[in-house]
Amino acid sequence: MGDIYFVDDSEYKNPETLALHGGNYRFDPVTSAVTVPIYRSTSFQFRDTENAANLFALQEFGNIYSRIMNPTNDALEQRLAALEGGRAALSVSSGQAATTFCLLNVAQAGDNIVSSTDLYGGTVNLFNHTLSKQGIEIRYADPLDPAEFEKHIDDKTRAIYAETLPNPYLRVFPIQEVSDIGRKYNIPLIIDNTAAPVICNPIEHGAAVVMHSLTKYIGGHGAVIGGVIIDGANFDWTADPKRQPLFNEPDPSYGGVVWGEAVPQITGHNIPFAIRARVCLLRDLGSCLSPDNAFQVIQGIETLPLRMRQNCSNAERVVDFLEDHPKVERVIYPKNYDGVVGERAEKYFNGGFGALVGLELKGGIEAGKKFINSLKLFYHVANIGDARSLAIHPATTTHSQLTPEEQLASGVTPGYVRLSLGIEHPDDLLSDLKQALET
Numbered sequence: 001m002g003d004i005y006f007v008d009d010s011e012y013k014n015p016e017t018l019a020l021h022g023g024n025y026r027f028d029p030v031t032s033a034v035t036v037p038i039y040r041s042t043s044f045q046f047r048d049t050e051n052a053a054n055l056f057a058l059q060e061f062g063n064i065y066s067r068i069m070n071p072t073n074d075a076l077e078q079r080l081a082a083l084e085g086g087r088a089a090l091s092v093s094s095g096q097a098a099t100t101f102c103l104l105n106v107a108q109a110g111d112n113i114v115s116s117t118d119l120y121g122g123t124v125n126l127f128n129h130t131l132s133k134q135g136i137e138i139r140y141a142d143p144l145d146p147a148e149f150e151k152h153i154d155d156k157t158r159a160i161y162a163e164t165l166p167n168p169y170l171r172v173f174p175i176q177e178v179s180d181i182g183r184k185y186n187i188p189l190i191i192d193n194t195a196a197p198v199i200c201n202p203i204e205h206g207a208a209v210v211m212h213s214l215t216k217y218i219g220g221h222g223a224v225i226g227g228v229i230i231d232g233a234n235f236d237w238t239a240d241p242k243r244q245p246l247f248n249e250p251d252p253s254y255g256g257v258v259w260g261e262a263v264p265q266i267t268g269h270n271i272p273f274a275i276r277a278r279v280c281l282l283r284d285l286g287s288c289l290s291p292d293n294a295f296q297v298i299q300g301i302e303t304l305p306l307r308m309r310q311n312c313s314n315a316e317r318v319v320d321f322l323e324d325h326p327k328v329e330r331v332i333y334p335k336n337y338d339g340v341v342g343e344r345a346e347k348y349f350n351g352g353f354g355a356l357v358g359l360e361l362k363g364g365i366e367a368g369k370k371f372i373n374s375l376k377l378f379y380h381v382a383n384i385g386d387a388r389s390l391a392i393h394p395a396t397t398t399h400s401q402l403t404p405e406e407q408l409a410s411g412v413t414p415g416y417v418r419l420s421l422g423i424e425h426p427d428d429l430l431s432d433l434k435q436a437l438e439t
């Protein structure tokens with residue numbers, strides 16, 4: 001095994017190849033096993049006391065204890081960093097943990113984050129309830145107009161947060177436009193790319209950090225909950241020391257180290273975000289991904305580019321079918337938007353427009369319920385990004401706690417149904433949708 005924690009430039013750039021070969025893992029150095037083994041060990045033997053001291057002082061990188069690092073997880077992290085065009089990654093126990101780490105890695109009580117309004121509901125709860133009670137203020141900006149983000153920035157703004165492809169609107173986020181605004185103030189853009197792996201590369205468009213819920217397309221088989229943070233290594237954390245105190249002031253929890261300076265010196269890579277998240281936040285909060293789950297996710301990644309292709313092409317087939325159906329009022333899909341929103345889908349997506357499709361049924365709430373209950377092949381679950389096709393009626397499930405006015409404000413009309421297209425044969429998907437619409 002080569003270096004741990006970070007990846008160098010790969011000679012391969014294509015996602016199909018990186019999904020199988022990205023990162024330093026080639027084969028197990030002891031057994032020659034090609035498939036990444038599950039290293040089910042809590043702790044790792046030190047060579048001698050000098051080696052132990054160096055590992056703790058970050059003068060050498062190696063395995064100490066599986067809460068903070070594990071060789072199976074390391075292979076997963078490097079593979080994901082390579083796939084997203086980053087340099088280092090940190091796997092954690094869920095997408096929610098990944099989002100929490102992203103914010104706690106830059107913000108303390110009294111600081112603020114400027115966030116897009118278009119977010120997964122769990123992220124909104126985390127921001128509005130848990131993190132705001134810890135004194136981190138979240139200021140919301142409408143992603144339709146990138147200039148809105150600038151209006152909320154002040155001296156205490158530490159990051160901008162957004163999702164690439166948020167549902168129910170499925171409007172692609174203006175990544176480069178907002179990243180450029182942030183960079184004027186030395187503020188990083190952190191992007192949740194859960195709904196668009198492979199087809200969108202936010203780091204290429206200026207995002208400093210990408211996170212994913214591994215639970216969705218990357219795991220891909222509905223078997224694992226997990227999350228990852230990927231450091232793009234493209235952001236200067238020390239350019240304005242007052243802007244990023246956690247990277248520029250001595251850290252008393254780690255012998256006074258200044259993360260923004262020390263990490264590039266030790267690793268040769270500009271990855272203080274990933275390293276600090278690992279050795280401070282994962283050390284303290286403990287929400288690590290088990291090596292068994294890391295192994296499962298690696299199996300998922302190996303077919304991710306293939307699956308995404310089929311997920312996306314099934315979505316396009318379904319969009320074409322629904323657009324012509326008399327019981328469907330409207331179909332929501334990234335490339336269906338006119339004007340600047342549709343142009344963003346073309347600009348930022350490559351090889352497909354995602355596998356989430358919204359449809360508004362004529363006949364409102366009753367039509368929505370009837371349709372869901374009539375589906376035979378689609379699973380009725382609160383999830384996205386599975387190999388199987390999934391459907392949900394938000395007005396009676398995920399958004400049922402909201403008033404009808406609040407539902408409308410969040411883009412959920414009474415007859416809205418969200419589909420997450422899997423990789424089944426498109427003809428079978430179309431015939432299931434057809435029979436459910438005609439029931």
Ligand code: PLP
Nearest residue numbers: 094095096120192194213215226
């Ligand atoms: N981000 C997005 C866009 C999601 O859809 C989800 C879950 O649905 C999460 C984050 C949270 O991920 P997890 O369920 O793995 O905690």
